[in-house]
Amino acid sequence: xxxxxxxxxxxxxxxxxxxxxxxxxxxxxxxxxxxxxxxxxxxxxxxxxxxxxxxxxxxxxxxxxxxxxxxxxxxxxxxxxxxxxxxxxxxxxxxxxxxxxxxxxxxxxxxxxxxxxxxxxxxxxxxxxxxxxxxxxxxxxxxxxxxxxxxxxxxxxxxxxxxxxxxxxxxxxxxxxxxxxxxxxxxxxxxxxxxxxxxxxxxxxxxxxxxxxxxxxxxxxxxxxxxxxxxxxxxxxxxxxxxxxxxxxxxxxxxxxxxxxx
Ligand SMILES: Nc1ncnc2c1ncn2[C@@H]1O[C@H](COP(=O)(O)OP(=O)(O)OP(=O)(O)O)[C@@H](O)[C@H]1O
Numbered sequence: 536x537x538x539x540x541x542x543x544x545x546x547x548x549x550x551x552x553x554x555x556x557x558x559x560x561x562x563x564x565x566x567x568x569x570x571x572x573x574x575x576x577x578x579x580x581x582x583x584x585x586x587x588x589x590x591x592x593x594x595x596x597x598x599x600x601x602x603x604x605x606x607x608x609x610x611x612x613x614x615x616x617x618x619x620x621x622x623x624x625x626x627x628x629x630x631x632x633x634x635x636x637x638x639x640x641x642x643x644x645x646x647x648x649x650x651x652x653x654x655x656x657x658x659x660x661x662x663x664x665x666x667x668x669x670x671x672x673x674x675x676x677x678x679x680x681x682x683x684x685x686x687x688x689x690x691x692x693x694x695x696x697x698x699x700x701x702x703x704x705x706x707x708x709x710x711x712x713x714x715x716x717x718x719x720x721x722x723x724x725x726x727x728x729x730x731x732x733x734x735x736x737x738x739x740x741x742x743x744x745x746x747x748x749x750x751x752x753x754x755x756x757x758x759x760x761x762x763x764x765x766x767x768x769x770x771x772x773x774x775x776x777x778x779x780x781x782x783x784x785x786x787x788x789x790x791x792x793x794x795x796x797x
Contacts, residue, residue: 550575550698550730551596556605558591565591567755569605576728578721580741582787583751583759584795589734590702592756596732597621597700609697617698620691624703626684630675636686637671643694661689664726665719681712688716692723701733705740714772717744725768738791742784743770750787752794759794762787 551573558566565588573579581589594600596607598614599621609617623629630639640661644654662671665685675683684704691699705713721744724731735741741748748762764783766774774780 550610551732552606552608552611553596554606556595556602556607558588558595558600558602564755566602566605569756571749571758573730573732574747575610575730577746578724578731578733578744579747579749580745581732581734581749581751582738582741582791583756584753584791587751587753588756589751592751593700593702593732593734596698618694618696620694620696620699622684622688622691622699622701622704624706626680626687626707627675629687630683630690632675635672635674636678636682639675639686640671640690640693643690647694657693657695661693664723665689679712681708681716684708684712685716685719688720692729695727696729698730698732701731703734703736706736713740718769718771720744721768721770738784738787739775742780742787743774748783748787750790750794753797760790762790 551571553569553571553573556566556569556571557564581592583589591600595602597619607614609619630636631642634642637658640658641654644657649657665688667685667689669678669682671686675686678686684707688701688704705716708716717740720731723729731744733741733744735744742764745764748764750759750762751757752759762783764779766777766779
């Protein structure tokens with residue numbers, strides 16, 4: 536089951552097209568002839584049973600993990616012609632410890648050979664968007680976990696990727712920091728429309744952020760259901776108690792439990 540391409544700006548193809556994807560670890564297949572269309576300018580939350588291959592899926596799409604067969608295209612282009620960003624669950628390993636926070640954020644732009652003035656302007660914009668209140672001249676080890684994850688999200692977004700992948704970005708953060716980063720991420724999404732693919736273990740978080748919840752089955756992994764959550768943004772803490780949110784969460788949980796029991 537795949538979602539039909541979304542129309543956007545007169546264009547009708549999806550942001551990411553996956554066809555016939557095959558991936559195994561050892562003899563048992565994880566993905567076998569897996570097809571999926573991911574629409575542009577949406578937040579897609581990937582949710583499913585433990586070990587069903589959520590991280591593997593985004594890692595294959597983002598080019599961090601090889602696959603045996605199949606095709607993944609971005610607007611018809613291959614990954615090498617596409618700008619993507621990635622936020623890791625483990626921000627401690629993701630940041631360069633020898634670089635100050637601000638230099639971590641500048642790094643991808645400097646690597647791309649961007650002019651100093653343009654780097655400064657881009658960094659200023661992203662720092663303002665995330666409402667950063669701590670000292671970015673500090674090194675990662677001098678920052679809290681939430682602050683480090685914020686730095687790594689800013690570093691992923693500053694090159695203005697076409698697609699941002701996030702692998703459980705909040706799982707190591709406290710609830711207050713999770714709420715803060717969630718809100719900022721949503722704000723940036725509303726301003727830029729960057730397609731985001733988010734792996735989440737937390738059903739509330741997945742539904743809250745998502746336009747679409749991609750619910751996966753146990754392995755060999757298929758799509759259990761694609762669930763739309765169309766409540767307008769900005770979503771706030773009050774959204775969590777709306778009938779639409781509660782109903783979507785309950786439905787997602789139902790399908791999830793059915794899949795886990797199979
Ligand atoms: N490098 C690897 N070598 C061998 N097996 C692997 C490797 N990476 C993942 N796997 C296996 O593939 C399956 C899918 O792993 P993956 O981490 O993608 O699942 P997940 O749905 O993100 O898991 P979780 O819910 O536990 O975060 C698991 O059974 C895992 O053990």
